[in-house]
Amino acid sequence: MKVLVFGGSFDPVHKGHVALFKRALKVVAPDVAHIVPAYHSPFKAKSPTPFRLRMTMLKQAFKGAGKNIIFDDYELKQGGKTYTYQLVQYLKKRYNNPEIFLLVGTDCLNDLHNWKNPSYIFENAVVVAGKRKGYDENPATFPHIFLPGFFPKLSSSRVRAHILACGDIPDTVPSSIAPTIRKNKLYGLDVHDWLKSHLKPKRYLHSKNVAEMAAAFSDIYNINVESAVKAGILHDAGKGMEASELISFCKEHHVKVPFFEDICRMEPQLLHSFVSRWLAKHQFGIHDKDILDAIAEHTLGSLHMSTLSKMLFVADISSKDRKYKDAFVIRTLALQDLDKALRYAANRKLLFTIDSQKWLCPLGIDLWNHLIKHEN
Ligand SMILES: [Fe+2]
Ligand SMILES: [Fe+2]
Numbered sequence: 528m529k530v531l532v533f534g535g536s537f538d539p540v541h542k543g544h545v546a547l548f549k550r551a552l553k554v555v556a557p558d559v560a561h562i563v564p565a566y567h568s569p570f571k572a573k574s575p576t577p578f579r580l581r582m583t584m585l586k587q588a589f590k591g592a593g594k595n596i597i598f599d600d601y602e603l604k605q606g607g608k609t610y611t612y613q614l615v616q617y618l619k620k621r622y623n624n625p626e627i628f629l630l631v632g633t634d635c636l637n638d639l640h641n642w643k644n645p646s647y648i649f650e651n652a653v654v655v656a657g658k659r660k661g662y663d664e665n666p667a668t669f670p671h672i673f674l675p676g677f678f679p680k681l682s683s684s685r686v687r688a689h690i691l692a693c694g695d696i697p698d699t700v701p702s703s704i705a706p707t708i709r710k711n712k713l714y715g716l717d718v719h720d721w722l723k724s725h726l727k728p729k730r731y732l733h734s735k736n737v738a739e740m741a742a743a744f745s746d747i748y749n750i751n752v753e754s755a756v757k758a759g760i761l762h763d764a765g766k767g768m769e770a771s772e773l774i775s776f777c778k779e780h781h782v783k784v785p786f787f788e789d790i791c792r793m794e795p796q797l798l799h800s801f802v803s804r805w806l807a808k809h810q811f812g813i814h815d816k817d818i819l820d821a822i823a824e825h826t827l828g829s830l831h832m833s834t835l836s837k838m839l840f841v842a843d844i845s846s847k848d849r850k851y852k853d854a855f856v857i858r859t860l861a862l863q864d865l866d867k868a869l870r871y872a873a874n875r876k877l878l879f880t881i882d883s884q885k886w887l888c889p890l891g892i893d894l895w896n897h898l899i900k901h902e903n
Pocket of ligand 2: 737
């Protein structure tokens, strides 16, 4: 008896998963196939998508894919994180020593040795993997089968980042799961509803553009794409408030703002970065310090900007809705040298403020001096 098993977070399932599984069904021709979504503790922020919804989407995505497919809630029943070797143990017991075929993506293949109890897995299962174009054939020392053909380079984190940045569902997921994502407002669709009702259309569009640009920079500067998108989409969340509202909001919620009195008197709109940080944390449950700091620093910078913070500062001033000439220059610079782009952006911001006969916040001046002092 042959059993094919396909496990993963599937958060959400995407077309790459479907293609891989369908090909494996053909090649392995199993008697039964198990699709086993991973259990995630609801108390962990890492994957807040409930098991039930990930399972629903799997059933929608694989509907009609073949016979004898079991959507297995084994991990949910176990009530916690289970290891792959335990899954193999369970299938051996359930089917009385079947031939087990373990379906994995190419990325996993290089990492299998780091899994818990790998020798047990290799002794009791054959690994089945898909290849991506350009992938160097793996001289794996354990039993494995490469599926014929190539598979697209898709990932669930990219899908999540796309939905959070754009507010729409990419065509990299099966269309059958889109209604579930929409109905349950998954992957940040709830954030988009909030932004649409709190920001003017132009500001909402700008937020999406900044998120998109931050995502593009994240590839170059090796920053987690979801972090970049979270910072981008929420950076102006407080921008819908009038000056007086911003001031009251900061007082009421004890939002920490350097030079608060001066800013309130001279340029209260500058408060929006700090209010957006507060909203990201308390309204949207973001606790990652890098993301929160990047949001707070996106207008005036700081002396301790992380790469994410620099990316957001630059993306904000050069997003594609910014039509002035410098936006293009900054965008182009940022694709090559983030620090140069930051310096150029800080310079333009200061000059623009002076030209507008406006007050220069000491934070902006400090940033400029800091950048010049550390110029290389
Ligand atoms: Fe802003
Ligand atoms: Fe902005």
